[in-house]
Amino acid sequence: MNSEDFAKTKADFIAQWGTLGSSWGINRTMAQIHAFLMLAVEPTDTNEVMQALKISRGNANSNLRDLVGWGLVRRVTYPGDRKEYFEAEKDVWTMFCIIARERKRREIDPALNLLQSSSSKSYKKTDPEQQLFASQTKALAEFVQTADLVLDKVARSEESKVLPFLIKRFK
Amino acid sequence: MNSEDFAKTKADFIAQWGTLGSSWGINRTMAQIHAFLMLAVEPTDTNEVMQALKISRGNANSNLRDLVGWGLVRRVTYPGDRKEYFEAEKDVWTMFCIIARERKRREIDPALNLLQSSSSKSYKKTDPEQQLFASQTKALAEFVQTADLVLDKVARSEESKVLPFLIKRFK
DNA sequence: TTGAAGTTTCAGTAATTACTGAAACTTCGT
DNA sequence: ACGAAGTTTCAGTAATTACTGAAACTTCAA
Numbered sequence: 001m002n003s004e005d006f007a008k009t010k011a012d013f014i015a016q017w018g019t020l021g022s023s024w025g026i027n028r029t030m031a032q033i034h035a036f037l038m039l040a041v042e043p044t045d046t047n048e049v050m051q052a053l054k055i056s057r058g059n060a061n062s063n064l065r066d067l068v069g070w071g072l073v074r075r076v077t078y079p080g081d082r083k084e085y086f087e088a089e090k091d092v093w094t095m096f097c098i099i100a101r102e103r104k105r106r107e108i109d110p111a112l113n114l115l116q117s118s119s120s121k122s123y124k125k126t127d128p129e130q131q132l133f134a135s136q137t138k139a140l141a142e143f144v145q146t147a148d149l150v151l152d153k154v155a156r157s158e159e160s161k162v163l164p165f166l167i168k169r170f171k
Numbered sequence: 172m173n174s175e176d177f178a179k180t181k182a183d184f185i186a187q188w189g190t191l192g193s194s195w196g197i198n199r200t201m202a203q204i205h206a207f208l209m210l211a212v213e214p215t216d217t218n219e220v221m222q223a224l225k226i227s228r229g230n231a232n233s234n235l236r237d238l239v240g241w242g243l244v245r246r247v248t249y250p251g252d253r254k255e256y257f258e259a260e261k262d263v264w265t266m267f268c269i270i271a272r273e274r275k276r277r278e279i280d281p282a283l284n285l286l287q288s289s290s291s292k293s294y295k296k297t298d299p300e301q302q303l304f305a306s307q308t309k310a311l312a313e314f315v316q317t318a319d320l321v322l323d324k325v326a327r328s329e330e331s332k333v334l335p336f337l338i339k340r341f342k
Numbered sequence: 343t344t345g346a347a348g349t350t351t352c353a354g355t356a357a358t359t360a361c362t363g364a365a366a367c368t369t370c371g372t
Numbered sequence: 373a374c375g376a377a378g379t380t381t382c383a384g385t386a387a388t389t390a391c392t393g394a395a396a397c398t399t400c401a402a
Contacts, residue, residue: 001294006301013289020282025196027360038307041299056362061380082378090307092314111191118184123172128212130177136209136261143263146338153341167317170324198390227392232350253348
């Protein structure tokens with residue numbers, strides 16, 4: 001593939017990855033920056049990101065900060081150069097673990113809190129509505145807790161210890 | 172718990188579940204309606220939903236339709252009664268499977284398409300950038316495909332065959 | 343075939359979320 | 373201590389997404 005076509009392919013991939021990001025509940029720009037950095041051979045500065053994705057400095061800055069916050073991107077500095085560069089985590093399993101942990105923290109833990117606090121109140125056994133509320137929140141709490149534990153354990157394991165095993169068991 | 176306090180607890184739970192829904196990429200109203208129906212002893216009509224959640228008919232209608240589309244809610248009719256009632260799937264494992272299938276279809280499959288089509292093009296081996304693009308998209312494609320298969324298999328299994336096993340292996 | 347009961351649609355509006363760009367701030371070399 | 377290089381903040385604005393409510397549509401009984 002000549003480099004002109006390749007540039008197109010790459011830009012297209014990044015754009016589409018951004019769209020996918022949206023449907024994943026991640027903002028478009030953040031997903032695009034992540035894709036861009038994941039495909040960058042060398043650490044890249046804010047200006048390059050802005051240029052490549054045609055976004056403002058503020059936008060680039062805040063999404064880069066978020067990505068660093070997630071742990072998907074690292075700040076890199078070189079001695080004698082004041083600029084900051086950014087570099088994405090490229091290992092797929094590591095990325096998966098980071099994302100799993102973060103989604104767990106942001107999505108599962110708060111749900112589990114709500115479910116556990118709701119299900120641990122005491123309800124009137126003679127009222128079918130309270131009865132249902134109690135049993136339903138309890139069942140959900142237990143399920144989510146289990147899922148949480150499993151996810152947690154998987155995301156802490158080494159790829160080589162988990163994936164072959166899951167594949168064998170579930171493929 | 173007296174019924175006044177219970178009403179409050181329940182309303183509060185539904186409201187919070189809605190907020191959680193947002194952070195899960197599901198719209199607030201849809202999550203609230205789902206919670207409301209999941210906690211309803213009997214099938215419930217649109218008017219009741221509108222009243223309970225203080226939302227408009229249009230909003231209730233479209234979110235109920237979406238929930239039916241997901242398979243999380245069923246339409247129920249009684250002979251001799253023109254009204255339609257709605258009833259939520261209450262079994263937690265079944266809910267999980269439905270949601271897993273739907274998220275797979277909406278989030279994973281499109282990503283896999285993009286990754287596979289990108290990684291199957293041919294790239295110039297002498298260009299490090301094309302090299303990286305090829306290897307990165309390939310690694311992602313393989314990982315996502317595996318995750319997809321595992322999730323698919325899990326979501327098709329019976330709870331009793333999967334959960335005890337995962338718990339034992341990962342708890 | 344009419345109209346009452348019920349459901350769906352959708353144009354207009356509200357609420358939310360994301361982005362811009364310029365100003366404020368920080369850091370470092372001289 | 374000053375100013376150039378670089379980074380962050382944030383008020384204002386744009387884009388997206390969700391919601392309302394009334395009109396259009398459907399269904400059924402008389």
